[in-house]
Amino acid sequence: MENQRNEYLWRKAQNRAAFKVHALTYVLVNAGFWGLYLFMSMQPWGEHIYPWPVWPMLGWGIGLISHYFSAYGNLDQQKMAEAEYQKLLRKEYDSD
Template identity: 30%
Template sequence: MAIIMEQFNNDYEKYQKAHKQVQEIKGFYTHLFTYIIVMIGLIFINLRYSPQYLWFLWSMAGWGIGLIFHGMKAFNYTPFLGKNWEEQKIKEYMDEEKNKRSKYE
C-alpha cells in the first residue's frame, strides 16, 4: 500500500511540475502577443505623428529585454546558471539543514 501511495505522490508531483511549465509557456505566449499588438500601435503612432524621431525603438528594446527573459524562464533556458541550477541549490540547502539537525540529535 505504501508503494502505491509513493507512486501516486511521485506522479502527482510530476503532473504539478508539468502543469506549472505549461502555464509558464502559456503566459509567455500571451506576453508575446500583447507585445506585438502594442508595438504595432506604437509604431503607427510614432510614424504618423513624429516620423523624424523613432522613439518607439526605446519601448521596443526595453520591453523586448523583459520578453526575452520571460521566454528564457518559460522554456527553462538558463545559460548563466546552468540546467537544473535551482533544483540543485534547493537540494544543497535541504541537505545542509538536515546535517545541522542531525548534529544536535
C-alpha cells in the same frame, strides 16, 4: 480513473503559456506604437520626429527575454535545488 497532474510540469506549462501571451502582447502593442509613429511622421509637423518606439521595444524586450528564459531556459530550478540540498546533506554528514 483520473490522472494526477504533476504540479511541477503544470506550473512549467502555465509559465510557457503566459510567455506566449506576453510575446503576442509585445508584438501587438509595439506594432501599434510603430503605426502611431508612422502616422505622426507623415504629418506636416512630424517630418523630424525621433523614432521613439525603439525605447519601449528595448525596455520591454529585456523583460520578454527574461520571461523566455524562465519559461524555456535550461535552468531547471527544481534540479538545481535538489543538487544544492544533496550538497548540504553531504556537508552535514561530513561535519558529524
